[in-house]
Amino acid sequence: MRAQLTGRIQQSPHDVYTATVLYPQFAYEWEHYVSHYLSIEKALVQAYEKAEILTKEEAVSLWTAIQGIEKERLLESAKENMTDIAFTLEREIEKQLEQPVVKWHIDRSRNDYQACAQVMFAREQWLTLIEKIQVLRDVILDKAKNGIDVLMPGYTHYQSAQIISVAFYLTAISKHFLETERRMLETLDALNRSCPLGSGAMSGQEYPMDNHDLARSLGFSAYTGHALSAVASRDWLLDIGGCLAFFANNLSRFLTDLMNWGSSEYRFIDFPDELTGISSSMPQKRNFPILERARGKTSHLLTYYVDFLLGQRNTAYSNLVEVSKESSKNLLSLFQEMHGLLDLLKLVFENMTFQEENMRACCSKDYYGGFSLANRLTAQGGIPYRQSQVIAGRFITASIQAGHSPQHVCTMVLQKICREYGFDHPLTQEELQALFAVDSALTMKRSIGSTHPEAVQEVIALQTKEAIHFDQAANRISAAIKQKLEELDTWMTSEGKEHKA
DSSP: OOOOSOSSOOSOOOHHHIIIIIHHHHHHHHHHTHHHHHHHHHHHHHHHHHTTSSOHHHHHHHHHHHHTOOHHHHHHTSGGGTTOHHHHHHHHHHHHOSSOOTTTTTTOOHHHHHHHHHHHHHHHHHHHHHHHHHHHHHHHHHHHHTOTTOEEEEEETTEEEEEEEHHHHHHHHHHHHHHHHHHHHHHHHHHHTOBOTTOTTTTOOSSOOOHHHHHHHTTOSOBOSOHHHHHHOOHHHHHHHHHHHHHHHHHHHHHHHHHHHTSTTTOOEEOOGGGOBOOSSOTTOOBOHHHHHHHHHHHHHHHHHHHHHHHHTTOOSSOOHIIIIITTTTHHHHHHHHHHHHHHHHHHHHHOEEOHHHHHHHHTTSOTTHHHHHHHHHHHHOOOHHHHHHHHHHHHHHHHHTTOOGGGOOHHHHHHHHHHTTOOOOOOHHHHHHHTOSTTTTTTOOSTTSSSHHHHHHHHHHHHHHHHHHHHHHHHHHHHHHHHHHHHHHHHHHHHHHHHO
């Protein structure tokens, strides 16, 4: 008679339930979790042998059986094992054994087993996203280095406000990437300190094992420390979703600027034909739908985060399929959307060109020096600042009415307005024109983090230094995980060789 999986239920799951829930879950875990489940099985064999629950011979026998698992066979035998990946793996490993290992799977639960595979999958995917973030961050920084002296208007309240540089704006984007990367590394560290294996069903295990050692064998830095939290919590899922929602939110704002700048009214940026769309009815148009696609994808990242939250809200704090599987159902979709978004952004920033003449022409049309004029009237003329602001505003209005361009402002107009308020201004014609000159707009700013070319160069240098630090941190964690998983296989191999000898 075929061995039963449980004595409580005599029938296999209903066909509709299997087709709707169990098989899709099985197929998902078969595709993405099997390698992690096999590593977990090896780590548990190692831990059982160290705790003297298994003999060395039994451990070697199990490790050999685990190594012999053929992934395709799991699909074939799924239904006879309640379409459950853990049961199916257990049966397939048993089939590989020459004789049964009685204490194998003693004191075991699927709860911490499946939770551990989920975290390992998330950790693996998270590292690949960090690598992509790093590549794109460097693309943006490289583009910024070539735009330190390239002028463009800066906007507040959708109105032209002050002259900035292309590099100044791009380093705001790279700063957001670095902040995202910092949060991603913090999330990675939290993932790596949250190995749930060894927690059992929800209250711990009866056989004493070193859970921290078990965690380290799988590349984690620590066991999560609490059995109930290990199987009930999916905080790491919220950390991942929140981190990418943060990235998507600000990125959508940057993309909105780019969409505006690519319009026929602004004409600040352009793309090559292979990244340009057309209108089916208006032949004069060159559309940039790649920006719309990218911004659209940011909405999905926000949506999945809300989905993760709602999947856990108002649930009991225990191991629940609703939390462990339903609330994380869209995790892969989140990763896929993020990969797609980063791929599009790489195309955008590698191929986007700034139309320098158009941007400079726009900078010469408006009276950007009004702010500087108010400062100078106060600092050199002794005029109270709020009155200086009023005088500067009236001066600009009068200049526009007189038909004067920002490059041809007149001290006589300024003097007349100042005298109405009982003041004389101290500026020469050359000094007044310098305040409204396009080329001096950047260098007039002197504070840290300003548009001054030297300040922007300093920002680029600091961001580059921070980027190197983050790269090194991610590489250390990635290398440590890889080394531990390789050591796990090496341990089993060496045990086998020693046993044969």
